[in-house]
Amino acid sequence: MDSSYPRVTITDIANKANVSITTVSRVLNGSPAVSKKTRKKVEKIIEEMGYIPNALARGLVNNSSNTIGLIVSDITNSFFADVIQGIENVLSSYGISVFLCNTGYSREKEDMYILQMLEKRADGLIIFSTYANHEDTVKKAKDIIPIVTVQSSFDGVDCINTTDEKGAYDAVNYLIKCGHKHIAFLTYDYDNTTILDRKKGYIKALEDNGIPVDENLIIASKFKPNCGYHMTQELLEKAPYITAIFAYNDQLALGVYLYLQKKGLRIPEDISVIGYDNTELATLLNPSLTTVGQPRKEMGISAAELLVKRIREQKSIIPQTILLPTTLIVRDSVRKL
Amino acid sequence: MDSSYPRVTITDIANKANVSITTVSRVLNGSPAVSKKTRKKVEKIIEEMGYIPNALARGLVNNSSNTIGLIVSDITNSFFADVIQGIENVLSSYGISVFLCNTGYSREKEDMYILQMLEKRADGLIIFSTYANHEDTVKKAKDIIPIVTVQSSFDGVDCINTTDEKGAYDAVNYLIKCGHKHIAFLTYDYDNTTILDRKKGYIKALEDNGIPVDENLIIASKFKPNCGYHMTQELLEKAPYITAIFAYNDQLALGVYLYLQKKGLRIPEDISVIGYDNTELATLLNPSLTTVGQPRKEMGISAAELLVKRIREQKSIIPQTILLPTTLIVRDSVRKL
DNA sequence: GTGAAAGCGCTAACAC
């Protein structure tokens, strides 16, 4: 337990400097109410003795740990990694430390972590949860500390999101403008706002263009390795007449590529493909993948900025949702008919 | 500052339960010296009042925060992400929280974070530093708390690494066994053990097979977007006769692919390619990339396990280096001559 | 089996 921190305290400094601990504390906190001379003397001793302030003690009296918890479902996901980078950037500039809580999509672990953060007296929480609405624990936490959500929505909680419906709409609309009529949608089978929004966008684009929605063209499955591949297989068995595929994300689009290549179908000559997320993958694929991009780092920045604001403000303000724009990034995977 | 935690304390529990705070503390810590009856009563009230222990106060008296700092140069790098996942898995099972410290390859930020971790009374540190030997701050920290390094080496600090020299050796040796003689090495221009080790392996494989080392075939550059592409260009201008390229990592190998494809050169018919790291990319490329893999998650697990061990042991034990094995993963990017 | 009291390292009234 005791990891042996045989450390110098302000008392030691005070003794050696022949001042009171208050004075040392004042020096440490840059209070103006210290004479230049005393300050110099104390600073010198602090330096000499290698004093390191104890944030635990500080946090205890200040009732603030200068720390926030970051709850993420999968740190391995490059989308998250970019957002996290944005968050980290902002927070480190405020001197706020970040607890990394990787839930691995496990609800129990998410609950465990939220509780842990509460115990560690985190000043706030940023949550990305791919699965939706585990209300209970979050509900408890949000009455205690500010929470900002990214790409998920909880009642009464601030949220940073992207215009996902519009992103999907733009993609599908672009396909339609290119002359495609039989457009499939490969997606995941979860009850999550992001997933729902993209589907809405897909359907709306079709409807707005007078194209009937064909349920056969919507393939939804659970997360699985390589599932884009299998979905494409299923799709082509059901509906070989499609000319374009809109994939929920670039990862799925990759599976589409792999299956089509295997089958000797060419992209975009035989089938056009659009992905979502503008991951590194999109530029790497051959042909390069047309996709929908989000400002990932900015999402992180916004989330962090908003959280800091909430921590500094008093509580009970109206929660807001900040929607960041998506952009259709046209590359080489779509053919004009 | 004060992020308003108007929280229930053990004193509140004690009052309500008509016991002393000592008893509440005992219940909380599962001490056997509490009667079953009292325990039940106290637990009930703890539950009712929604008591959440204050880890700050606990840490202050226990002189241990149950927290470690994770210093990483780039969280966006998928290699790191996998290792971090391993770390997180182990540590969360011990109930240890992890501070995420992303340095963005900045030395100042690394120093800042190490200091911050010392202030927060982290019980230990895991450091991945791509750049080498920032001794001063680390040196200071290692006298205070245990440190485990991943893929970097500091004097007197435990280290988890992979057999990089052997990994590179195996790759190049494989190329030679496939009949290649003019083998280029694309690498980075930094003074880092990993980079050095892979280069050593490249050279040793050539020498062991009686092939003279041709400095023209070694291209080294700083990190840059797309630098694999430019390195290949430079290489082919200097030495168009090469038949194989060994890239420092898969990322660089991707650049090789892109340039060769652009030039109409086929892989592996015209030029064979081997990467390093076995990233997702390797399977995605066409042809799939032969590469050298490391047990990334296991690296994280080992690092975390070792750190926990060091934290629980007393100090001043002999630092060890754990070398995890690399494996050549043969795919389709190498041709037998 | 239970409690009183000291103290972890620090900040913040409040006095001088």
Add this chain to the structure above:
DNA sequence: GTGTTAGCGCTTTCAC
């Protein structure tokens, strides 16, 4: 300008 003191929430002797 500086110091005294109380107290943040908890664990831990030491009594009883």
